[in-house]
Amino acid sequence: MTETVDDAKSAKGILFVWLVLVASTLLEVFVAYRHLSGTLTLVLLLTLAVVNGYFIVAFFMHLKDERRSLILTLVPATIYVLAMMNMLFPDGIRLHLMKPPLH
Amino acid sequence: MATGEVFNVGSAHRQTPLGVSSPYGITSRKLCMWLFIASDAMTFGALMVAYGYLRVGSAQWPRPFDFSPSILNATTMTFVLLTSSLTMAMAVRAARGSNRSSTIQWLLATLALGILFVVLHLREWAGLYHEGVRLFQNPWGTPNFGAAFFSLTGLHIFHVSAGVIYLACVAIGVGRGTTNSDDVEISGLYWCFVDLVWMFVFPLVYLMSIRIA
Numbered sequence: 485m486t487e488t489v490d491d492a493k494s495a496k497g498i499l500f501v502w503l504v505l506v507a508s509t510l511l512e513v514f515v516a517y518r519h520l521s522g523t524l525t526l527v528l529l530l531t532l533a534v535v536n537g538y539f540i541v542a543f544f545m546h547l548k549d550e551r552r553s554l555i556l557t558l559v560p561a562t563i564y565v566l567a568m569m570n571m572l573f574p575d576g577i578r579l580h581l582m583k584p585p586l587h
Numbered sequence: 588m589a590t591g592e593v594f595n596v597g598s599a600h601r602q603t604p605l606g607v608s609s610p611y612g613i614t615s616r617k618l619c620m621w622l623f624i625a626s627d628a629m630t631f632g633a634l635m636v637a638y639g640y641l642r643v644g645s646a647q648w649p650r651p652f653d654f655s656p657s658i659l660n661a662t663t664m665t666f667v668l669l670t671s672s673l674t675m676a677m678a679v680r681a682a683r684g685s686n687r688s689s690t691i692q693w694l695l696a697t698l699a700l701g702i703l704f705v706v707l708h709l710r711e712w713a714g715l716y717h718e719g720v721r722l723f724q725n726p727w728g729t730p731n732f733g734a735a736f737f738s739l740t741g742l743h744i745f746h747v748s749a750g751v752i753y754l755a756c757v758a759i760g761v762g763r764g765t766t767n768s769d770d771v772e773i774s775g776l777y778w779c780f781v782d783l784v785w786m787f788v789f790p791l792v793y794l795m796s797i798r799i800a
Contacts, residue, residue, distance in 0.1 A: 509665050510662075512794055519799070537786055545776050545780070546679075557611070566632040573643060576644040
Protein backbone atom coordinates (compact mmCIF):
# COMPACT_ATOMS: atom_id res chain seq x y z
CA MET A 485 0.00 0.00 0.00
CA THR A 486 2.82 2.38 0.96
CA GLU A 487 4.63 1.49 -2.26
CA THR A 488 1.51 2.29 -4.31
CA VAL A 489 1.20 5.69 -2.64
CA ASP A 490 4.93 6.33 -3.23
CA ASP A 491 4.56 5.30 -6.89
CA ALA A 492 1.66 7.67 -7.40
CA LYS A 493 3.66 10.45 -5.74
CA SER A 494 6.70 9.82 -7.94
CA ALA A 495 4.54 9.77 -11.10
CA LYS A 496 2.94 13.05 -10.07
CA GLY A 497 6.40 14.48 -9.37
CA ILE A 498 7.66 13.50 -12.84
CA LEU A 499 4.54 15.02 -14.45
CA PHE A 500 4.97 18.22 -12.44
CA VAL A 501 8.60 18.60 -13.59
CA TRP A 502 7.50 18.05 -17.21
CA LEU A 503 4.84 20.77 -16.85
CA VAL A 504 7.42 23.18 -15.41
CA LEU A 505 9.75 22.46 -18.34
CA VAL A 506 7.00 22.99 -20.94
CA ALA A 507 5.93 26.25 -19.25
CA SER A 508 9.53 27.44 -19.11
CA THR A 509 9.98 26.69 -22.83
CA LEU A 510 6.87 28.69 -23.72
CA LEU A 511 8.18 31.52 -21.53
CA GLU A 512 11.43 31.45 -23.52
CA VAL A 513 9.51 31.91 -26.79
CA PHE A 514 7.55 34.76 -25.18
CA VAL A 515 10.78 36.45 -24.01
CA ALA A 516 12.35 36.09 -27.47
CA TYR A 517 9.43 37.99 -29.05
CA ARG A 518 9.42 40.82 -26.49
CA HIS A 519 12.07 42.63 -28.58
CA LEU A 520 14.21 43.44 -25.56
CA SER A 521 17.87 44.37 -25.94
CA GLY A 522 20.13 41.56 -27.20
CA THR A 523 22.04 41.26 -23.92
CA LEU A 524 18.90 41.18 -21.76
CA THR A 525 17.29 38.59 -24.04
CA LEU A 526 20.44 36.45 -23.86
CA VAL A 527 20.60 36.69 -20.06
CA LEU A 528 16.91 35.81 -19.64
CA LEU A 529 17.06 32.92 -22.10
CA LEU A 530 20.24 31.53 -20.53
CA THR A 531 18.71 31.80 -17.04
CA LEU A 532 15.64 29.86 -18.17
CA ALA A 533 17.88 27.31 -19.92
CA VAL A 534 19.88 26.78 -16.70
CA VAL A 535 16.62 26.36 -14.72
CA ASN A 536 15.43 23.78 -17.28
CA GLY A 537 18.82 22.07 -17.08
CA TYR A 538 18.59 21.88 -13.29
CA PHE A 539 15.16 20.25 -13.41
CA ILE A 540 16.27 17.70 -16.02
CA VAL A 541 19.50 16.74 -14.21
CA ALA A 542 18.00 16.74 -10.71
CA PHE A 543 14.67 15.03 -11.36
CA PHE A 544 14.71 13.24 -14.73
CA MET A 545 18.32 12.05 -14.31
CA HIS A 546 17.83 11.61 -10.54
CA LEU A 547 21.16 13.24 -9.67
CA LYS A 548 19.59 14.75 -6.52
CA ASP A 549 19.03 11.18 -5.25
CA GLU A 550 22.69 10.22 -5.68
CA ARG A 551 25.41 10.50 -3.05
CA ARG A 552 26.92 13.92 -2.49
CA SER A 553 30.36 12.53 -3.44
CA LEU A 554 29.13 11.83 -6.99
CA ILE A 555 27.50 15.25 -7.32
CA LEU A 556 30.68 16.97 -6.09
CA THR A 557 32.82 14.95 -8.47
CA LEU A 558 30.77 15.68 -11.57
CA VAL A 559 29.10 19.08 -11.29
CA PRO A 560 31.84 21.55 -10.22
CA ALA A 561 34.40 20.13 -12.69
CA THR A 562 31.97 20.29 -15.62
CA ILE A 563 30.80 23.80 -14.78
CA TYR A 564 34.42 24.96 -14.32
CA VAL A 565 35.48 23.67 -17.75
CA LEU A 566 32.39 25.14 -19.44
CA ALA A 567 32.99 28.49 -17.72
CA MET A 568 36.67 28.56 -18.73
CA MET A 569 35.69 28.15 -22.40
CA ASN A 570 34.01 31.54 -22.21
CA MET A 571 37.44 33.18 -21.94
CA LEU A 572 37.46 33.08 -25.76
CA PHE A 573 34.64 35.62 -26.12
CA PRO A 574 36.71 38.79 -25.65
CA ASP A 575 38.86 37.60 -28.55
CA GLY A 576 35.71 37.13 -30.66
CA ILE A 577 34.69 40.74 -29.90
CA ARG A 578 38.22 41.94 -30.72
CA LEU A 579 37.98 40.09 -34.04
CA HIS A 580 34.83 42.03 -34.88
CA LEU A 581 36.08 45.44 -33.70
CA MET A 582 39.50 45.21 -35.34
CA LYS A 583 38.24 43.87 -38.66
CA PRO A 584 39.38 46.18 -41.50
CA PRO A 585 36.59 47.70 -43.62
CA LEU A 586 35.63 45.69 -46.70
CA HIS A 587 36.37 48.55 -49.17
CA MET B 588 14.03 -13.96 -15.64
CA ALA B 589 10.36 -14.43 -14.97
CA THR B 590 10.41 -12.78 -11.58
CA GLY B 591 11.10 -9.13 -11.01
CA GLU B 592 13.85 -9.79 -8.49
CA VAL B 593 16.65 -10.16 -11.04
CA PHE B 594 15.24 -7.51 -13.40
CA ASN B 595 15.25 -4.94 -10.62
CA VAL B 596 18.85 -4.58 -9.49
CA GLY B 597 18.97 -3.69 -5.82
CA SER B 598 21.70 -2.02 -3.79
CA ALA B 599 23.26 -5.43 -3.02
CA HIS B 600 24.53 -5.57 -6.61
CA ARG B 601 26.08 -2.12 -6.46
CA GLN B 602 29.51 -3.37 -5.50
CA THR B 603 32.81 -3.77 -7.28
CA PRO B 604 33.84 -7.30 -8.36
CA LEU B 605 36.01 -7.51 -5.22
CA GLY B 606 32.95 -6.98 -3.08
CA VAL B 607 33.94 -3.47 -2.00
CA SER B 608 31.15 -0.89 -2.05
CA SER B 609 31.52 1.86 -4.65
CA PRO B 610 32.43 5.22 -3.05
CA TYR B 611 29.67 6.76 -5.16
CA GLY B 612 27.09 4.09 -4.34
CA ILE B 613 26.46 3.30 -8.00
CA THR B 614 27.58 0.58 -10.39
CA SER B 615 30.71 1.16 -12.47
CA ARG B 616 28.58 1.14 -15.64
CA LYS B 617 26.45 3.97 -14.33
CA LEU B 618 29.57 5.88 -13.25
CA CYS B 619 30.98 5.42 -16.77
CA MET B 620 27.78 6.89 -18.25
CA TRP B 621 27.98 9.89 -15.90
CA LEU B 622 31.62 10.46 -16.89
CA PHE B 623 30.70 10.17 -20.57
CA ILE B 624 27.89 12.70 -20.04
CA ALA B 625 30.27 15.14 -18.33
CA SER B 626 32.78 14.87 -21.19
CA ASP B 627 30.05 15.10 -23.84
CA ALA B 628 28.69 18.22 -22.10
CA MET B 629 32.14 19.74 -22.61
CA THR B 630 32.08 18.77 -26.30
CA PHE B 631 28.72 20.47 -26.80
CA GLY B 632 29.92 23.39 -24.67
CA ALA B 633 32.94 23.83 -26.96
CA LEU B 634 30.70 23.82 -30.04
CA MET B 635 28.33 26.36 -28.49
CA VAL B 636 31.24 28.61 -27.54
CA ALA B 637 32.55 28.28 -31.12
CA TYR B 638 29.08 29.26 -32.38
CA GLY B 639 29.04 32.28 -30.02
CA TYR B 640 32.62 33.22 -30.95
CA LEU B 641 31.75 33.30 -34.65
CA ARG B 642 28.58 35.22 -33.90
CA VAL B 643 30.18 38.02 -31.86
CA GLY B 644 33.05 38.15 -34.36
CA SER B 645 30.68 38.79 -37.27
CA ALA B 646 29.41 42.22 -38.24
CA GLN B 647 25.95 40.91 -39.06
CA TRP B 648 24.95 37.43 -37.99
CA PRO B 649 21.92 36.12 -39.94
CA ARG B 650 18.54 36.00 -38.20
CA PRO B 651 16.74 33.66 -40.57
CA PHE B 652 14.08 32.10 -38.33
CA ASP B 653 10.48 33.24 -38.88
CA PHE B 654 7.84 32.31 -36.31
CA SER B 655 6.25 30.04 -38.88
CA PRO B 656 7.54 27.57 -39.82
CA SER B 657 10.97 27.68 -38.05
CA ILE B 658 10.24 28.74 -34.45
CA LEU B 659 6.93 26.85 -34.43
CA ASN B 660 8.75 23.74 -35.67
CA ALA B 661 11.61 24.16 -33.14
CA THR B 662 9.13 24.69 -30.28
CA THR B 663 7.28 21.54 -31.33
CA MET B 664 10.62 19.69 -31.40
CA THR B 665 11.34 20.93 -27.86
CA PHE B 666 7.91 19.75 -26.71
CA VAL B 667 8.49 16.34 -28.33
CA LEU B 668 11.91 15.95 -26.70
CA LEU B 669 10.62 17.04 -23.26
CA THR B 670 7.76 14.55 -23.57
CA SER B 671 10.25 11.84 -24.53
CA SER B 672 12.16 12.58 -21.31
CA LEU B 673 8.89 12.21 -19.41
CA THR B 674 8.21 8.82 -21.02
CA MET B 675 11.83 7.80 -20.36
CA ALA B 676 11.47 8.74 -16.68
CA MET B 677 8.29 6.63 -16.59
CA ALA B 678 10.20 3.73 -18.17
CA VAL B 679 12.87 3.97 -15.45
CA ARG B 680 10.13 4.09 -12.81
CA ALA B 681 8.44 1.01 -14.32
CA ALA B 682 11.82 -0.79 -14.44
CA ARG B 683 12.47 0.01 -10.78
CA GLY B 684 9.02 -1.40 -10.02
CA SER B 685 9.96 -4.60 -11.90
CA ASN B 686 7.16 -4.09 -14.43
CA ARG B 687 8.74 -5.37 -17.64
CA SER B 688 5.81 -4.93 -20.04
CA SER B 689 5.23 -1.37 -18.86
CA THR B 690 8.97 -0.66 -19.16
CA ILE B 691 8.96 -1.83 -22.78
CA GLN B 692 5.87 0.25 -23.58
CA TRP B 693 7.39 3.44 -22.15
CA LEU B 694 10.69 2.73 -23.92
CA LEU B 695 8.88 2.30 -27.26
CA ALA B 696 6.99 5.56 -26.67
CA THR B 697 10.32 7.32 -26.02
CA LEU B 698 11.79 5.76 -29.14
CA ALA B 699 8.83 6.92 -31.28
CA LEU B 700 9.16 10.47 -29.94
CA GLY B 701 12.90 10.39 -30.67
CA ILE B 702 12.22 9.40 -34.28
CA LEU B 703 9.61 12.17 -34.55
CA PHE B 704 12.18 14.68 -33.27
CA VAL B 705 14.71 13.61 -35.92
CA VAL B 706 12.07 13.84 -38.68
CA LEU B 707 11.04 17.36 -37.57
CA HIS B 708 14.68 18.41 -37.41
CA LEU B 709 15.44 17.11 -40.87
CA ARG B 710 12.39 19.00 -42.14
CA GLU B 711 13.88 22.15 -40.60
CA TRP B 712 17.21 21.44 -42.32
CA ALA B 713 15.44 20.87 -45.67
CA GLY B 714 13.69 24.24 -45.32
CA LEU B 715 17.01 26.02 -44.75
CA TYR B 716 18.61 24.12 -47.64
CA HIS B 717 15.84 25.31 -49.95
CA GLU B 718 16.50 28.88 -48.77
CA GLY B 719 20.07 28.44 -50.03
CA VAL B 720 21.90 27.75 -46.75
CA ARG B 721 25.00 25.61 -47.30
CA LEU B 722 28.02 24.87 -45.09
CA PHE B 723 30.00 27.89 -46.29
CA GLN B 724 27.49 30.06 -48.11
CA ASN B 725 24.03 31.48 -47.57
CA PRO B 726 21.89 34.30 -48.93
CA TRP B 727 22.61 36.58 -45.94
CA GLY B 728 26.34 37.05 -46.45
CA THR B 729 27.92 35.52 -43.33
CA PRO B 730 29.49 32.34 -44.74
CA ASN B 731 30.17 30.66 -41.38
CA PHE B 732 26.52 30.62 -40.33
CA GLY B 733 25.80 27.34 -42.15
CA ALA B 734 28.92 25.63 -40.76
CA ALA B 735 28.15 26.71 -37.18
CA PHE B 736 24.45 25.86 -37.40
CA PHE B 737 24.78 22.51 -39.14
CA SER B 738 27.68 21.29 -36.97
CA LEU B 739 25.93 22.09 -33.69
CA THR B 740 22.48 20.80 -34.65
CA GLY B 741 24.02 17.94 -36.66
CA LEU B 742 25.93 16.66 -33.64
CA HIS B 743 22.69 16.81 -31.67
CA ILE B 744 20.75 14.89 -34.36
CA PHE B 745 23.55 12.30 -34.30
CA HIS B 746 23.16 11.94 -30.54
CA VAL B 747 19.36 11.58 -30.80
CA SER B 748 19.71 9.00 -33.60
CA ALA B 749 22.29 7.05 -31.59
CA GLY B 750 19.93 7.26 -28.60
CA VAL B 751 17.06 5.82 -30.64
CA ILE B 752 19.22 2.82 -31.59
CA TYR B 753 20.43 2.50 -27.98
CA LEU B 754 16.85 2.54 -26.63
CA ALA B 755 15.76 -0.01 -29.22
CA CYS B 756 18.57 -2.33 -28.06
CA VAL B 757 17.59 -1.81 -24.39
CA ALA B 758 13.89 -2.46 -25.17
CA ILE B 759 14.79 -5.67 -27.01
CA GLY B 760 17.06 -6.65 -24.11
CA VAL B 761 14.29 -6.06 -21.56
CA GLY B 762 11.91 -8.14 -23.71
CA ARG B 763 14.41 -10.97 -23.93
CA GLY B 764 15.38 -10.69 -20.30
CA THR B 765 19.04 -9.89 -20.98
CA THR B 766 19.02 -6.34 -19.57
CA ASN B 767 17.98 -5.23 -16.09
CA SER B 768 16.57 -2.11 -14.44
CA ASP B 769 20.05 -0.63 -14.06
CA ASP B 770 20.54 -0.76 -17.85
CA VAL B 771 17.22 1.03 -18.35
CA GLU B 772 18.28 3.70 -15.85
CA ILE B 773 21.65 4.16 -17.57
CA SER B 774 19.99 4.53 -20.99
CA GLY B 775 17.63 7.04 -19.36
CA LEU B 776 20.63 9.12 -18.25
CA TYR B 777 21.86 9.30 -21.85
CA TRP B 778 18.43 10.18 -23.23
CA CYS B 779 17.77 12.94 -20.70
CA PHE B 780 21.24 14.36 -21.39
CA VAL B 781 20.30 14.72 -25.07
CA ASP B 782 17.23 16.64 -23.90
CA LEU B 783 19.41 18.76 -21.60
CA VAL B 784 21.65 19.81 -24.51
CA TRP B 785 18.60 20.82 -26.57
CA MET B 786 17.49 23.09 -23.69
CA PHE B 787 20.53 25.24 -24.56
CA VAL B 788 20.54 24.78 -28.36
CA PHE B 789 16.91 25.91 -28.72
CA PRO B 790 17.27 29.37 -27.09
CA LEU B 791 20.84 30.09 -28.20
CA VAL B 792 20.57 28.99 -31.83
CA TYR B 793 16.90 29.49 -32.66
CA LEU B 794 15.38 32.08 -30.31
CA MET B 795 18.42 34.38 -30.46
CA SER B 796 18.14 34.35 -34.27
CA ILE B 797 14.47 35.12 -34.87
CA ARG B 798 13.83 37.28 -37.92
CA ILE B 799 13.09 40.88 -36.94
CA ALA B 800 10.65 42.67 -39.22
